[in-house]
Amino acid sequence: MRERGAAIDIAGLTKSYGEFRAVDGIDLMIVPGEVVALLGPNGAGKSTTVDMIIGLAEPDDGEVRVFGDEPHAAVVNGTIGAMLQNGTLLDDATVGETVAMIASLHRKPVTVAEALRRAGIEELADRRCTKLSGDQRQRVRFAVALVVNPDLLVLDEPTAAMDVGGRREFWASMREFTATGRTVLFATHYMDEAEEFVDRVILMRAGKIVADGSVAKVREMASGRSINAVLPEVPVERPENLPGVIAAERRADRIQLTCTDSDAAVRALLDYPAVHDIEISAAGLEEAFLTLTAQEAAR
Numbered sequence: 001m002r003e004r005g006a007a008i009d010i011a012g013l014t015k016s017y018g019e020f021r022a023v024d025g026i027d028l029m030i031v032p033g034e035v036v037a038l039l040g041p042n043g044a045g046k047s048t049t050v051d052m053i054i055g056l057a058e059p060d061d062g063e064v065r066v067f068g069d070e071p072h073a074a075v076v077n078g079t080i081g082a083m084l085q086n087g088t089l090l091d092d093a094t095v096g097e098t099v100a101m102i103a104s105l106h107r108k109p110v111t112v113a114e115a116l117r118r119a120g121i122e123e124l125a126d127r128r129c130t131k132l133s134g135d136q137r138q139r140v141r142f143a144v145a146l147v148v149n150p151d152l153l154v155l156d157e158p159t160a161a162m163d164v165g166g167r168r169e170f171w172a173s174m175r176e177f178t179a180t181g182r183t184v185l186f187a188t189h190y191m192d193e194a195e196e197f198v199d200r201v202i203l204m205r206a207g208k209i210v211a212d213g214s215v216a217k218v219r220e221m222a223s224g225r226s227i228n229a230v231l232p233e234v235p236v237e238r239p240e241n242l243p244g245v246i247a248a249e250r251r252a253d254r255i256q257l258t259c260t261d262s263d264a265a266v267r268a269l270l271d272y273p274a275v276h277d278i279e280i281s282a283a284g285l286e287e288a289f290l291t292l293t294a295q296e297a298a299r
């Protein structure tokens with residue numbers, strides 16, 4: 001059943017390039033007012049997911065709704081403002097003309113001056129797009145996304161071309177936008193951006209969502225261990241309530257537990273005589289997190 005009033009509602013979303021499944025059956029609901037980071041290493045499927053949310057790519061399977069609409073309709077009616085990593089700008093136009101042109105295509109835009117102010121680039125209004133630095137081009141893309149006055153802002157690696165100062169200013173502008181209760185989803189490689197800014201982190205790896213929650217919860221899941229065991233008579237009522245366990249999944253006779261304290265969880269499991277074939281492994285998330293942390297350190 002579709003959730004009424006969801007800002008983004010995604011069910012079974014799948015997209016392959018040839019044989020390669022870039023997005024592999026994602027379900028996701030984001031409510032109005034949430035600020036969410038889509039985090040993951042290179043190739044995790046973040047951009048492909050974002051492209052399907054903003055109607056730039058067609059899913060092979062599954063559905064996306066944005067405030068109840070198809071993505072394309074949501075873009076056309078100005079519900080979505082999107083900022084793409086490499087969105088092209090019109091080289092012959094000035095920044096002001098570029099933003100004005102996008103505004104003219106929408107029904108409820110803010111003024112060009114207001115969009116430039118919010119993006120922190122008022123002084124660039126008369127500059128030709130060919131004369132912009134990488135950092136400035138990103139901010140113009142941000143102004144283009146803001147001028148449509150969207151309820152949902154979707155950003156793919158918004159700060160990729162920015163230096164430290166540029167990133168700080170960018171997030172300050174963004175805080176102003178979210179303070180008005182609007183919804184933001186942005187893809188990033190950078191843990192620290194997620195940490196400072198968001199209510200919720202969705203961690204993707206290999207086309208799947210592997211963790212979803214507050215930054216603290218996702219960190220905890222990433223550093224934990226998982227337990228896989230056979231429990232034929234399913235005697236554990238709610239395995240996620242076992243000590244040291246934060247999430248549980250059951251498939252036929254097997255249970256998979258994500259743990260913050262695997263020792264405590266194993267001790268509790270051994271109270272159940274039917275349990276056998278207990279395996280403990282480093283949680284799969286660890287690798288994804290290590291990759292992200294390494295990228296952070298390399299910046």
Ligand SMILES: Nc1ncnc2c1ncn2[C@@H]1O[C@H](COP(=O)(O)OP(=O)(O)OP(=O)(O)O)[C@@H](O)[C@H]1O
Nearest residue numbers: 017020022040041042043044045046047048049189
């Ligand atoms: N047009 C395409 N044709 C073939 N493969 C593609 C195409 N676009 C993306 N892919 C592949 O799909 C996978 C997911 O890519 P995607 O860009 O969605 O990941 P990502 O998480 O955004 O990564 P990045 O952070 O590097 O942008 C990658 O392995 C990528 O090489």
